[in-house]
Amino acid sequence: QVQLVESGGGSVQAGGSLRLACAATGYFSSTYCMAWFRQAPGKEREGVAAIRGDGTTSYTDSVKGRFTITQDNAKNTLYLQMNSLKPEDTAEYYCAARVANCGRLLLLSRGSYMYWGQGTQVTVSS
Numbered sequence: 001q002v003q004l005v006e007s008g009g010g011s012v013q014a015g016g017s018l019r020l021a022c023a024a025t026g027y028f029s030s031t032y033c034m035a036w037f038r039q040a041p042g043k044e045r046e047g048v049a050a051i052r053g054d055g056t057t058s059y060t061d062s063v064k065g066r067f068t069i070t071q072d073n074a075k076n077t078l079y080l081q082m083n084s085l086k087p088e089d090t091a092e093y094y095c096a097a098r099v100a101n102c103g104r105l106l107l108l109s110r111g112s113y114m115y116w117g118q119g120t121q122v123t124v125s126s
Contacts (some may be wrong), residue, residue: 001026002024002025002026002094003113004117005020005095006021006022006120007120009120010123012123014083014126015123016085018078019080019082020079020120021078022095022117024077025056029099031100031102032052033052033053033102033112034051034078034098035048035071035091035094035096036049039092044069047107049080050066050107050108051072058107063089067083069107072075080093091122092121092122095116098113099115
């Protein structure tokens with residue numbers, strides 16, 4: 001059974017930084033992938049950043065150059081470093097995982113992931 005627990009959300013002013021963490025437990029094959037999604041009130045959940053077991057990363061255009069996804073395999077933890085935050089980054093952020101057979105396409109697609117965390121709120125004020 002895979003469990004994902006997010007932490008690190010909070011409130012910050014525009015231009016500030018936050019680092020989200022996702023602690024993962026359970027079995028992951030070498031072909032796994034993990035991702036961060038976000039959902040603002042009244043909007044669809046969107047993929048923000050993803051990483052495969054081979055280190056390949058993918059970002060949505062609106063966060064490129066500002067957000068960085070990394071993983072610490074020794075700690076089974078996924079991170080999202082968020083810099084130069086904007087009010088439009090305000091959302092509930094979710095960690096997601098696919099434990100095997102992760103392809104190179106659709107890394108930011110909600111349907112690619114089987115496991116989800118409970119979410120952590122990020123609020124950016126202007």
